[in-house]
Amino acid sequence: MNRILVMSLCALAHGWAVDPVLNPTPAPTVPAPAAPAAPAAPTPTTQDNQDWMLPLLRAGKTVMSGKPEVATVVIGQQSTRLSTRVAESSWNPRVSVSPSVSENRSESNSVIDGPGIIKTQSGSTSVNLSKPFATGTSVSVGGSSSASRSNGAGVISDEFYSSSINLAISQSLLRGGNRTVNMNGILDAHDAEANSRDQYDSALESQYNDLISRWMDLALSQASIEQLNRDVSVARDNLRQYEERLKIGLSRELDVQSLRRGVADQEVQLAKAERAYAADQRQMQLYWPDLQLPDRKEVLKDVQPTIPDEISFANTRLGQSTLRDLATSARRVAVSRDGSFDDLSAEGSVGKYGTDGDLGGSWQRLENREAFDWRFGLSYSHVFGTEANRVGYQQSLLALDQAQLQARIAQRDWHARSLLLRDAFADALARVLEQDRLVTVERNELILATAQVEAGRTTTRDLVDAQQRVSNAVLALYRANLDVLRSDLQLRLHENRLLSLLP
Numbered sequence: 001m002n003r004i005l006v007m008s009l010c011a012l013a014h015g016w017a018v019d020p021v022l023n024p025t026p027a028p029t030v031p032a033p034a035a036p037a038a039p040a041a042p043t044p045t046t047q048d049n050q051d052w053m054l055p056l057l058r059a060g061k062t063v064m065s066g067k068p069e070v071a072t073v074v075i076g077q078q079s080t081r082l083s084t085r086v087a088e089s090s091w092n093p094r095v096s097v098s099p100s101v102s103e104n105r106s107e108s109n110s111v112i113d114g115p116g117i118i119k120t121q122s123g124s125t126s127v128n129l130s131k132p133f134a135t136g137t138s139v140s141v142g143g144s145s146s147a148s149r150s151n152g153a154g155v156i157s158d159e160f161y162s163s164s165i166n167l168a169i170s171q172s173l174l175r176g177g178n179r180t181v182n183m184n185g186i187l188d189a190h191d192a193e194a195n196s197r198d199q200y201d202s203a204l205e206s207q208y209n210d211l212i213s214r215w216m217d218l219a220l221s222q223a224s225i226e227q228l229n230r231d232v233s234v235a236r237d238n239l240r241q242y243e244e245r246l247k248i249g250l251s252r253e254l255d256v257q258s259l260r261r262g263v264a265d266q267e268v269q270l271a272k273a274e275r276a277y278a279a280d281q282r283q284m285q286l287y288w289p290d291l292q293l294p295d296r297k298e299v300l301k302d303v304q305p306t307i308p309d310e311i312s313f314a315n316t317r318l319g320q321s322t323l324r325d326l327a328t329s330a331r332r333v334a335v336s337r338d339g340s341f342d343d344l345s346a347e348g349s350v351g352k353y354g355t356d357g358d359l360g361g362s363w364q365r366l367e368n369r370e371a372f373d374w375r376f377g378l379s380y381s382h383v384f385g386t387e388a389n390r391v392g393y394q395q396s397l398l399a400l401d402q403a404q405l406q407a408r409i410a411q412r413d414w415h416a417r418s419l420l421l422r423d424a425f426a427d428a429l430a431r432v433l434e435q436d437r438l439v440t441v442e443r444n445e446l447i448l449a450t451a452q453v454e455a456g457r458t459t460t461r462d463l464v465d466a467q468q469r470v471s472n473a474v475l476a477l478y479r480a481n482l483d484v485l486r487s488d489l490q491l492r493l494h495e496n497r498l499l500s501l502l503p
Helices: 002-013 054-064 068-089 184-247 253-287 317-339 359-367 387-454 460-494
Strands: 094-107 117-132 137-150 159-172 343-356 373-381
Touching (some): 068 184, 137 359, 159 359, 184 253, 184 460, 253 460, 343 359
Antiparallel strands (some): 159 343
């Protein structure tokens, strides 16, 4: 019995099963029942490893563009960019060209012309370039030339040309004079683009979350199978040893039956774990077909992530979206207030004209500084019964108050969620240490149970139960380590820090 106890303690002291793949537990060579192997879960340390999910992110990046959940958001982005171009096009310059020809034939009723038909032909071409500005200003520059031909006796010349250039400026003073109001359509389109970018990032994060979560489920299923395989192997070895001892009268039939029950229990659990693993693999293949996943032992290193520093709500996507909503509500107030104003605008224009019997001469006449005209005026209009506009303005003020309250609620709930996730992160780290202690306690108890069975002080049923408790504790430790990684993932998703890891 002492020899068995010493060998078991030595095995634990030398860490035979820190990793079952690198250091498999050797089969027992003594007739005492064997203890199950130690966990495959990573050992908790105080080191920081924030890049544990980088291999998964790199693997997912290669196929992310082909995911339909991402592709549909990309189409939405393209649509919003087109909408922005439509909104911006309303402020593009406009050019207009207006050619025209006409002919007039009238019966003469003049002493000079005498009886007969007077025929007058004319043609003109005008070009005008105008540009509206967000300040409510409109600028127009144009030029025109016209020609006329008449056979009347009262005209100085049979052919007559007239040319002109003009500049006109108008400025809205009340309605339409607010730059923010005039740019509202473009600003809404820019907000829609920003929202579509957020949707794209959210879609990427959602897909990476799905991939990493499924990978961790597979890792847990695989670890369970490995642990249960070792448990089944140890249980079968124990059963064979006691069956041989039963033949020579060194053990009881009850002990053998207890070990047989233990083997059956372990085989049932192994079969369940294998079915669960196969189901997880089918789901992974369905959602992530032909994806080459990194080996879990390369990702799950012997370190754990640490809780990061807190970040500001304004630096998150939700915070930025909330700020955009507030800005939109403020613009709605300005738009409704602008709509309640009367129309008042100032208009001014200046023009130069030239006339001559030759087309080129009519343009040269424009140099005459004495010949010009200018105009300045005001235009005002009032529509009676603007109650709808005034009510709309009051409603927009109420909507702004609502948006501010909703922003406060969003910020509070975000911080509440952040606190919950950080507390869960800290709890997961603590549970790893606690579970590690439980594994040590269960192993020590198994060593004592093994020694007592060898000494005949207890039955093998107690030994089987002790072995099961060790196996359960080992798997619980692995789950605890994965819970730390899940906590890290969820906190990164909440604070939008996952995509920042992508190379």
